[in-house]
Amino acid sequence: xxxxxxxxxxxxxxxxxxxxxxxxxxxxxxxxxxxxxxxxxxxxxxxxxxxxxxxxxxxxxxxxxxxxxxxxxxxxxxxxxxxxxxxxxxxxxxxxxxxxxxxxxxxxxxxxxxxxxxxxxxxxxxxxxxxxxxxxxxxxxxxxxxxxxxxxxxxxxxxxxxxxxxxxxxxxxxxxxxxxxxxxxxxxx
Amino acid sequence: xxxxxxxxxxxxxxxxxxxxxxxxxxxxxxxxxxxxxxxxxxxxxxxxxxxxxxxxxxxxxxxxxxxxxxxxxxxxxxxxxxxxxxxxxxxxxxxxxxxxxxxxxxxxxxxxxxxxxxxxxxxxxxxxxxxxxxxxxxxxxxxxxxxxxxxxxxxxxxxxxxxxxxxxxxxxxxxxxxxxxxxxxxxxx
Numbered sequence: 001x002x003x004x005x006x007x008x009x010x011x012x013x014x015x016x017x018x019x020x021x022x023x024x025x026x027x028x029x030x031x032x033x034x035x036x037x038x039x040x041x042x043x044x045x046x047x048x049x050x051x052x053x054x055x056x057x058x059x060x061x062x063x064x065x066x067x068x069x070x071x072x073x074x075x076x077x078x079x080x081x082x083x084x085x086x087x088x089x090x091x092x093x094x095x096x097x098x099x100x101x102x103x104x105x106x107x108x109x110x111x112x113x114x115x116x117x118x119x120x121x122x123x124x125x126x127x128x129x130x131x132x133x134x135x136x137x138x139x140x141x142x143x144x145x146x147x148x149x150x151x152x153x154x155x156x157x158x159x160x161x162x163x164x165x166x167x168x169x170x171x172x173x174x175x176x177x178x179x180x181x182x183x184x185x186x187x188x189x
Numbered sequence: 190x191x192x193x194x195x196x197x198x199x200x201x202x203x204x205x206x207x208x209x210x211x212x213x214x215x216x217x218x219x220x221x222x223x224x225x226x227x228x229x230x231x232x233x234x235x236x237x238x239x240x241x242x243x244x245x246x247x248x249x250x251x252x253x254x255x256x257x258x259x260x261x262x263x264x265x266x267x268x269x270x271x272x273x274x275x276x277x278x279x280x281x282x283x284x285x286x287x288x289x290x291x292x293x294x295x296x297x298x299x300x301x302x303x304x305x306x307x308x309x310x311x312x313x314x315x316x317x318x319x320x321x322x323x324x325x326x327x328x329x330x331x332x333x334x335x336x337x338x339x340x341x342x343x344x345x346x347x348x349x350x351x352x353x354x355x356x357x358x359x360x361x362x363x364x365x366x367x368x369x370x371x372x373x374x375x376x377x378x
Contacts, residue, residue, distance in 0.1 A: 163358065166354065173343065186376075188312065189368050
């Protein structure tokens with residue numbers, strides 16, 4: 001499967017590394033490219049604030065694709081709230097902006113360090129994924145098979161609200177040095 | 190410290206066991222008791238739906254006390270939403286109903302099984318606690334010192350919103366048998 005990663009930050013690189021470890025062909029797409037060709041699975045590894053413009057710019061090219069949205073939409077001025085409406089989520093907002101794409105929420109509950117190491121403390125790093133298209137979730141899961149990561153289905157895209165709350169809480173714990181940026185919530189089956 | 194636990198369900202018993210292990214004197218308070226005397230720390234180990242009546246009944250007796258609220262206020266008909274407003278939490282609602290008490294959110298992110306065993310998989314069971322009264326949080330933390338549990342400060346009572354989202358998500362994963370009721374989100378420092 002061809003995977004396109006938009007964004008070369010810590011998260012984009014850590015995510016790309018895992019898709020490569022699973023044998024997928026990964027390409028990075030720069031913001032400035034005029035007519036990019038996207039793979040079947042496209043990761044928006046950008047801040048929440050950049051998602052709207054990306055969606056508007058590439059809505060046509062992303063039709064039919066799996067779009068993986070990873071943001072924790074914090075108010076970074078006060079670290080005390082999310083900037084999305086309390087009854088919605090970044091992922092649901094992106095799905096509305098890309099009605100012809102299959103939006104999945106994933107990677108927001110796993111720090112970059114834990115995606116790189118494959119471990120959250122003693123736990124295998126487990127990526128939660130939420131989305132309304134079951135086939136898209138299955139493709140996502142199988143596209144990471146063979147990587148150091150486990151993938152766990154968290155339900156419909158509506159669950160992105162709770163995943164973003166979890167990601168937010170985890171970031172506040174790390175910012176206050178209660179946990180490290182290589183630790184956090186590990187998932188025990 | 191004298192700890193009063195209201196509610197003798199799985200959670201109430203598992204919580205009581207840990208306070209006892211830490212050397213505290215624990216008593217159970219029944220719903221029907223006319224004039225109960227409460228300890229310095231009172232655990233509402235009851236469903237969310239029962240909290241309002243309890244608060245109204247005991248508001249005077251609970252003045253000045255630490256009240257620990259543990260509910261995950263799910264809509265148990267559909268397991269698809271919380272019944273509290275999306276910009277609030279069960280804990281904040283209880284604080285409003287008990288303005289003279291020091292309400293803490295705790296124990297809602299740890300299944301009863303993990304409170305009994307002291308383990309979430311390979312992780313020590315870590316109780317997140319949120320609240321606006323710093324002294325109350327310190328008393329709560331020290332009152333569990335010597336038990337098998339770790340306690341981690343999650344911030345102000347406002348963070349109960351994210352803790353309840355986490356507890357909700359964790360319950361849906363267990364109900365769908367993605368995780369066991371003895372597993373879930375372990376905290377790795």
